[in-house]
Amino acid sequence: MDHGFTLEEIHEMLDAVDRSLSRLRGANLYTKRMPISFITDGVSVIYDLDSAGVLGSIGISNTIANKLKNLDGTLQANVMIASLDRVKSYLRRIESEFGGADHKSEEDDRIFELDTIMDRHPPEPVPVWAEQWVYVRPQSRAKAIIAEISELLDEVALLVKSSNLPEEQAALTDLDRAQLIALLETALLMLRAPLVEPGLLKKLQKAATDGASKTVQKGAEQAMGDGLRLLGNRLLDLIQWLVG
Template sequence: MTDPGFSLEEIHEMLDGIERSLSRLKAANLYDKLMPISYIPEAYLVHVELDLHGVLHSIGLNQSVANKLKNIDAKLRAPVMIAALSRTRSYLRMLESEFGGNKSSAEHFEQDHAIQETVEANPPQPIQVWAEQWVYVKQGSRAKQIISDVSELLDEAVLLAKTTNLPEDQAALTDIERAQLIAILETTLAVLKAPMLEPGLLKKTARLATEIAEKTAKKNAEEALGMGLRFMAKKLWELLSGFV
């Protein structure tokens, strides 16, 4: 891990800023509302500082989410903000522990490792996809904009899936289901970066996202993840409507 060179006092100041922003978010009952980064100015300054020291990538946030956190004019859904700030807090606590503080402060980083171990021990079943056609996506086209929107929703869904604090018996997904979902979402995200798309995989992902969203609704758990997956599936079908 890159050493950002912060003093213990600087780390404590950044932790205080993240806590103030988190407290404001959690006290407002914002549900799934799209919120401006200006609503969390303390966290914005922390992420700018982390970026200036070249360690914003060390938090484990996806690129689109990280970029928005350091852009005062950007917006994120409230649950995504909370999940992202929780990961930043864990990162700062991990830095704090290097000065002799809490040694059990890297929960999200340990969780990421556990997810990877789970998916390696229980890989997703092979996905049967009938190759329909490979479609080139023109730069500047409407499809490109939709792909950008879908990619952001995928980033958010991966973040929300990784940062649940619920025990397995209360969560919407088992640990195996969660790890496999993340693997499929990250695969779809990688595919969307290619110059050509094959609709079969995107259809599978859209259907899976809808199924998981319905499961979160039935269990009354991880509603933010379910809502994000539902938005993503809707955008995927919008993208596919231009190809089929």
């Protein structure tokens, strides 16, 4: 990877990310929205990666990356943690290029593995009954809900891809996770269009609700479950508006 960092710089960045992660986890913030300034150490690393042209290599979307670079903005704490965990995993990967001891953990390997989950588990065909394509007026209440859901889709997709648990301990099987990611990313693309199809949203709403329930049943991936639960509720609001 052509990043241009020295080993000393990588270690300094790892320390900075760890400080922000410790602050987030120590405060037990869960899904609470926090100012980006709460994790200034981690944000400084994100700026360094962006300046080096490698920010796109850590596995977060441009939308979330831009939020993390806005010190005047806010973001849910669980999304901050998922993003910084990915930054940390990336730094450990490039640290290993210098030889010596490999400090990558099983959690780092799991995050890297989930980035290719749909290649290893191509989603099966999803039966969706297309009801109608509904035009959403730019100034309507539905358009505001869509804007909120679009942000949630981006954030929840990151949480779904960021489990550090092995499959047998995770709330979702890898196959279910791949199917959910496919639905999330497809819905995100659809909601950018002027016409919206409720059938796909109903399928995703059920998948999000079921996924949230599984996190409770398994007692795992609470951050993902909280995001899925919120997404399911907002999707229901939108569906009711579209078919009402």
